[in-house]
Amino acid sequence: MERIWPRRGYLGAHRKPEVGTSFAVCSQHFNFSLQCTDFCFVPSDCPLKIKEFVQEGYRRNILPQPGQVDVICGGPPCQGISGFNRFRNRDNPLEDEKNQQMVTYMDIVSYLQPKFVLMENVVDILKFADGYLGRYALSRLVSLNYQARLGMMVAGCYGLPQFRMRVFLWGALPTMVLPKYPLPTHDVVVRGGAPNAFSQSIVAYDETQRPTLKKALLLGDAISDLPKVDNYQPHEVIEYGGQPKTDFQRYIRLSRKDMLDYSFGDATCPEEGKLLDHQPLRLNQDDYDRVQQIPIKKGANFRDLPGVKVGANNIVEWDPEVERVYLKSGKPLVPDYAMSFIKGRSPKPFGRLWWDETVPTVVTRAEPHNQIILHPNQGRVLTVRENARLQGFPDYYRMYGPMKEKYIQVGNAVAVPVARALGYSLG
16 A cells, blocks of 8 residues: 655655655555665645645655545644744735645645545644634545545543644545544543534544543643653663553553564564663753752642742732842743733743643643643653653654654654554445
8 A cells, every 4th residue: 555644754744944844654564674775855836846846755755646646634824823933924824834734735635636634733734713714624635536524632531641733634535434533432521622613523433422442641641651750861772660550551551463563574673671761851050959849739820839829810920029030050040931921810930731631732842931840749841751651652753853853753743642543444
């Protein structure tokens, strides 16, 4: 079966401002060999360049021709709608080059005409500018004579201690059966996040149905067996030092063979049975000193530090009766950015997770300045491995590259149980 993955490590687009959009393509064959090539083009030349690109790939025996592709899976980044982008174009988001990869993705579908399409993206494509990009993707598939279906799936509903709502768009040629969305297996309360105009697109059971669902998983179910590590942990491979405590932990520790994972044939990992990537992002001394003073209790964050009090409307303010505390470096214990984050209403800066909670969403960054990512009872952020478990990656998965790149690999991925459930739906 020929598959093309236009995303992160397969057909992964990344920005090169001087050139345009750059693609690195890898094609995996039945003998598990991996062949790669690179290709660059600018969005305005997209249809023509895609044709040239595919023809060259076909000549080199690494890409199929139009009509030979079974499924295209991908998640085109839409950085132009990010909340961190102060210059977002609300009138026409597709005029922003940072959103052009959505157009490129659909141009690839248009040219290759796969039997099935599966696109993943953040819920913001349905929120920003009245769902402009989500509506574009859906209408573009329809204009290409595809059957189309849009749904929002919550990772926690498929056996993870993480909420993580994402948009999934199915497409199928008229001659194919349009896949349905897999229904939830775990009893997780879907809390907000979906825009009202698309609220009926959340994948869930009908209100008249009374399914028997498994109990929702919590943070402790996933990581309570992992050994204690310090803010600086230099070793990529260490011993577990203890036995699994929950069914989730017993499952996630299974070997590649026991998982029936033959992605690399019969090859075995030399570190099999060892704990990989249990390393946290090393905080600088100032942040480490701050984290050390966050109480070890549920709901703790920077608001528990001296000199901070919560006023009217849950907005933080300085306590005039407490003199401001400074670190050894001379910088304040409570930084100004924590007090002003989301106009003082957010409890996220230097927030501590707790064992009996479902984590909101694993992201690509590990800095504690504006998110709740501190370990429940250790003075550090969650490790790469702890984040990987929250995404459902088996422990034998090893991340590569610098520390920050590892967090990005984990945070950008589709949660493993969700991907597996969608795969079963495809058949």
